[in-house]
Amino acid sequence: xxxxxxQTQELTKRYGxxxxxxxxxxxxxxxxxxxxxxxxxxxxxxTILMLLGLTEPTSGTVRVMGLDPARQPLSVKSxxxxxxxQVGFYDDLTARENLIYIAKLNGIPREEAYRRIDEALExxxxxxxxDRPVGTYSRGMRQRLGVAEVLIxxxxxxxxxxxxxxxxxxxxxxxxxxxxxxxxxGITVLVASHLLHQVQAVxxxxxxxxxxxxxxxxxxxxxxxxxxxxxxxxYVEAVGPQAAILEALRRLPxxxxxxxxxxxxxxxxxxxDLRGEAARAVVEAGGSLRALQLEEPSLDDVYARYxxxxxxxxxx
Amino acid sequence: MAARVEPGRxxxxxxxxxxxxxxxxxxxxxxxxxxxxxILEMLAVLTAAGTVFMAAESLRTTxxxxxxxxxxxxxxxxxxLPAFIGFLAFLVPLIAIALTFDxxxxxxxxxxxxxxxxxxxxxxxxxxxxFLAGLFTLTLVLTAIxxxxxxxxxxxxxxxxxxxxxxxxxxxxLATIFYGGVWLALALLFxxxxxxxxxxxxxxxxxxxxxxxxxxxxxxxxxxxxxxxxYGLVQEVLAQDQVAQALARLSxxxxxxxxxxALLYPSLRAFGLVGVLxxxxxxxxVGAPLPLSQSLLLVWPQLTGLIAATVLLxxxxxxxxxxxxxxx
Numbered sequence: 036x037x038x039x040x041x042q043t044q045e046l047t048k049r050y051g052x053x054x055x056x057x058x059x060x061x062x063x064x065x066x067x068x069x070x071x072x073x074x075x076x077x078x079x080x081x082t083i084l085m086l087l088g089l090t091e092p093t094s095g096t097v098r099v100m101g102l103d104p105a106r107q108p109l110s111v112k113s114x115x116x117x118x119x120x121q122v123g124f125y126d127d128l129t130a131r132e133n134l135i136y137i138a139k140l141n142g143i144p145r146e147e148a149y150r151r152i153d154e155a156l157e158x159x160x161x162x163x164x165x166d167r168p169v170g171t172y173s174r175g176m177r178q179r180l181g182v183a184e185v186l187i188x189x190x191x192x193x194x195x196x197x198x199x200x201x202x203x204x205x206x207x208x209x210x211x212x213x214x215x216x217x218x219x220x221g222i223t224v225l226v227a228s229h230l231l232h233q234v235q236a237v238x239x240x241x242x243x244x245x246x247x248x249x250x251x252x253x254x255x256x257x258x259x260x261x262x263x264x265x266x267x268x269x270y271v272e273a274v275g276p277q278a279a280i281l282e283a284l285r286r287l288p289x290x291x292x293x294x295x296x297x298x299x300x301x302x303x304x305x306x307x308d309l310r311g312e313a314a315r316a317v318v319e320a321g322g323s324l325r326a327l328q329l330e331e332p333s334l335d336d337v338y339a340r341y342x343x344x345x346x347x348x349x350x351x
Numbered sequence: 352m353a354a355r356v357e358p359g360r361x362x363x364x365x366x367x368x369x370x371x372x373x374x375x376x377x378x379x380x381x382x383x384x385x386x387x388x389x390i391l392e393m394l395a396v397l398t399a400a401g402t403v404f405m406a407a408e409s410l411r412t413t414x415x416x417x418x419x420x421x422x423x424x425x426x427x428x429x430x431x432l433p434a435f436i437g438f439l440a441f442l443v444p445l446i447a448i449a450l451t452f453d454x455x456x457x458x459x460x461x462x463x464x465x466x467x468x469x470x471x472x473x474x475x476x477x478x479x480x481x482f483l484a485g486l487f488t489l490t491l492v493l494t495a496i497x498x499x500x501x502x503x504x505x506x507x508x509x510x511x512x513x514x515x516x517x518x519x520x521x522x523x524x525l526a527t528i529f530y531g532g533v534w535l536a537l538a539l540l541f542x543x544x545x546x547x548x549x550x551x552x553x554x555x556x557x558x559x560x561x562x563x564x565x566x567x568x569x570x571x572x573x574x575x576x577x578x579x580x581x582y583g584l585v586q587e588v589l590a591q592d593q594v595a596q597a598l599a600r601l602s603x604x605x606x607x608x609x610x611x612x613a614l615l616y617p618s619l620r621a622f623g624l625v626g627v628l629x630x631x632x633x634x635x636x637v638g639a640p641l642p643l644s645q646s647l648l649l650v651w652p653q654l655t656g657l658i659a660a661t662v663l664l665x666x667x668x669x670x671x672x673x674x675x676x677x678x679x
Contacts, residue, residue, distance in 0.1 A: 087469055089677060109365045109471040117469035123462025139373035140470040184466070 038101060040065050040192050040223045041086060046095035048081050055081040057247040058095070063225060065191075068218050070234050071227040072334065073244030079227040080120065083194055086225075087117055100191065113141060116185025120196040122177060126170035130161060130180055133169055134187060141188050148187065155183040159213075175206035182213060193217060194225045199233050211237045231334035243338060251341060259332030260306075262341045267308050268330040271301040275322025283320040287312050299325070363473070370472035374480025375487070382450060382488040391446045392492055398442065399496045400503065402428070402435040407507035418640070421512040422519060422615045424504045435500065436611055440604060441563075443527060446492065447534035448555040450485040452541060453548035455672065460548070465677050478672050482539055482665060489531040497524045515617075515643055522647065523614045529657040530607040534559065536664035543668045543675065562602040570598035596622060603660055606653040613650040617641055620649070 041063040048056040056078040063069045071079045084090040085097055088104030088111055097104055104111045124133045131152060138148035156165045159179040164172070172180065178198060185193050198214075199207040214237045217224055228234045235241065235255050243251040243258070251258055273280055277295060284293040284303050292304040303313055310327050317324050382388050406427040410420060417423060428434035455478070458464040468474060497520070505511065512520075537558060541551035574595035580587050599605040613619050617640030641649070 084677075089465070089468060107364045108473070109369060112469055113471035115469075117466070119462065119465040119469070121462055122466060124466075125461070125463060136373065136377050137467075137470060139376070140370045140467065140472050142370070142471070181466075 039063055039098075040100055041069075041225065042098045043082075043086075044096045046082070046085060046097055047093050048078075048085060048090065049093045054247050056085070056092075059249055061242060061249065063223060065223055066218070066221055067239040068214060068224045068226065068237055070238035070241035071225060071244065072229070072231050072234065072241050072338075074229050077244040078247040079229075079244055080196055083117070083196055083225075083227060086194065087112060087115060113188060114191055116188060116190035116193040118178075118181040118185060118193070118195045118198060120200070122181040124169040124172075124177065124180065127168055129166045129168055130156065130172070130183075131165045133180070134184055137184050138187055143187070151187040151189070152183075155186040158186065159183040173206075175202055175209070178202065178206075178210055179213065182217075190222065192223045192225065194227075196227045197229070198226060199228065199230055207233055231338060235334045241334065243334075243341070245342065245345075250345075251337070255332065255334060255337075258334070258337050262337045262344075263304070263332060267305050267332065269303045269305070269309050269313055270296075270326075270328040270330060271303065271313055271317060271324070272299055272326035273301065273317045273322040273324050274299055275317070276320065279320040280317055280322045283316040284313060287316055365473075367473045367475040368479070369476060370470065371476040371480050371483075374472075374477055375484045378454070378481050378484030379488055382484060383491075387449055388488070388492075391442075391449055392495075395442055395446065395492060395496055396499065398438045399435060399499055402432050402438055403500050403503050404507070405429040405432050406435065407503060410508060418513070419516055419519075419617055420508060420510065421501070421504055421516040422617070424500060424508075425520070425523070426615050436615065439527060440530075440608060440611075443489075443493070443531045444534040444559045447485070447489060447531040448538040448552065448559065450488060451481065451535050451538040452552040452555050454481045454485070454539065455542040456546050456548050456551060457542070459546065459677075468677055474672055475669070478539070478543075478669055479665075482535060485535045485539070486528070486532055489535065490528050493524060493527055493531070518643055519614050519617070519646070522643075523611060526607065526610045526614065526650075526654060526657070529654065529661065530603060530610075532661040533603045533657055533664065536661045536668065540664050540668040540671070543672045562604050566602045566604075567599060570595050570601075573598055600653070600656065603657060606656045606660075610650040610653045610657070613646045617643075617646060619646070 039062045041061060043059050043061045046056060046059040046061070047054065059078075059082060061082075071082065073079055081090065085092050086099055086104060088108035091105055099111050100114055102111050124130075125136075128136075134152045134155070135148065138152060143151065153162075156162045159182055161176065161179060161183060164176070169177065169180065181198075182193075195214075199210055202210060211233065214224055214226065218237075226234050226238065238255065240252065240254055241258070242249045251262070253261070271280075271284070277298065281293060281295055281301060284290065284301055287293070287303065287305065287309055289307055290303055290305045290309060293301060295301050303309055308329060310329055314324055314327055403424055406424050406429060409427055409429045410417075410423055413420075425435045428437070455464075458467065467477065501512070501520075534555070538551065538555045541554045542548070545551040545554065574591050578587070578591040578594050580591060600609075609622055612622070620641065
């Protein structure tokens with residue numbers, strides 16, 4: 036397929052005076068996993084609803100696979116899989132019956148539908164429990180059933196809203212692996228979430244939302260570099276003369292910041308991984324090194340820092 | 352780049368009814384297998400069997416004297432049970448409301464609505480499919496009851512029904528289905544409007560109670576205020592009755608009972624005071640029965656009124672549903 040999977044221009048949605056989505060320009064390329072990240076109420080779900088044609092934009096344009104969701108909602112919805120926030124199923128029906136209903140709504144011929152349903156359930160590891168009522172399913176299983184459901188329409192784009200919310204850490208990790216598998220199959224995935232640290236691991240690129248605006252966009256590393264300055268943070272635990280150690284750490288090349296955190300802990304931020312240099316510096320300053328830990332740039336930090344600066348900027 | 356909004360009408364691709372039959376099939380399966388329907392069906396069958404049995408018992412003595420013996424099955428009452436039609440006017444709204452009061456808000460609360468609407472169908476198909484499924488279910492139940500009545504009639508009375516009797520009772524069945532349609536559409540409207548199924552059920556039952564118990568009294572009272580009796584002349588009494596009747600016909604229950612009367616009492620020529628008289632003093636009706644076409648003509652406005660009410664209520668729910676934000 037040519038061109039971006041999703042393209043919006045100056046997309047805006049207002050509810051009365053409240054601007055839910057403000058002049059959004061979003062481009063998602065085929066085959067990538069894009070994270071739509073931000074706190075609750077920052078416009079992620081509204082954006083998704085506009086992408087699916089479930090709500091109409093106030094102004095601006097949306098193209099999903101080159102189609103306008105407001106004018107060609109059926110074509111868009113038959114190519115896009117949507118897994119809503121806290122996906123719900125008919126509890127008294129079995130997983131298979133739930134999927135059969137969806138296949139019928141998609142107009143998939145019966146034979147073909149049964150084949151695709153079997154495949155999808157197999158792929159999501161639900162084959163054994165396919166004929167149990169969904170009411171007996173755990174949250175993780177429901178989430179996987181959600182994926183199985185969208186797979187039966189063979190989508191080229193899957194949109195997920197808060198897919199890991201309410202999952203235990205193990206189930207969440209498994210689910211992130213599922214997203215990687217989908218990407219490996221060549222499916223473009225758009226993930227909306229406020230659990231930044233969970234989804235950052237699977238996203239090729241992310242867009243950070245704040246009050247209806249996408250304020251930052253790019254790869255996690257690029258954002259970390261841009262916002263955190265360094266992006267690499269090393270925690271040092273050392274015993275010895277505090278002033279000397281801190282001074283040595285500050286003078287490291289490529290270090291942007293160093294500070295003491297308590298009597299035996301230090302933090303160094305740098306433009307690259309400074310663990311080796313930091314270890315040497317501590318020893319040369321007469322200290323003895325106890326522990327050294329690299330913290331990868333985290334989106335939570337990026338987000339917190341960025342808005343700290345925005346708020347400061349506004350006050351100053 | 353400036354924000355751009357497409358001017359003019361947005362023409363939608365494809366048919367609004369894509370997926371309609373999938374929705375109908377699914378909803379009907381739900382209705383027919385649900386415990387709720389089982390209870391209502393048992394209730395309906397019990398009352399039908401009970402009342403018709405009693406009616407047949409009292410009719411056995413008059414076999415051969417009445418041209419419309421089978422129609423009497425529906426209308427004759429014998430203590431302690433009221434007539435079948437009385438039960439039906441009461442039960443049909445209950446069944447209809449029970450079918451649809453939680454059909455849309457239930458999907459919303461189970462969080463299945465956004466998932467279903469993310470499939471390549473329009474909202475039209477979902478709402479209309481739910482209504483149609485309710486109507487078909489109602490038709491199925493009422494037809495079953497109708498057959499039961501006829502079967503019992505054949506067994507207990509021992510004479511076959513005449514052609515006109517069959518035609519009249521079939522039309523009566525059809526009118527009953529339309530009457531149920533009004534209540535289906537009302538409960539559907541409330542299920543779109545109210546997020547809580549309990550609120551929707553209560554609102555539907557409140558409307559039903561209002562029309563069953565209060566509207567007749569209110570219509571009378573209003574008529575007395577609007578057309579007071581000054582000299583006690585016959586013309587005044589009739590004029591007042593006309594106004595009361597017109598007001599009462601705002602209620603689907605009045606419309607339905609008039610259709611019912613005209614179809615099941617072939618000699619009925621008018622409603623209002625005369626009609627009320629006839630309703631309670633059957634058997635003393637003077638004059639020959641009307642042909643079916645004339646009876647039908649008499650209640651044509653009432654029948655179309657029932658259908659119009661259904662269409663109106665459905666249209667309102669449709670508009671509300673189209674405008675609703677479906678985000679969970």
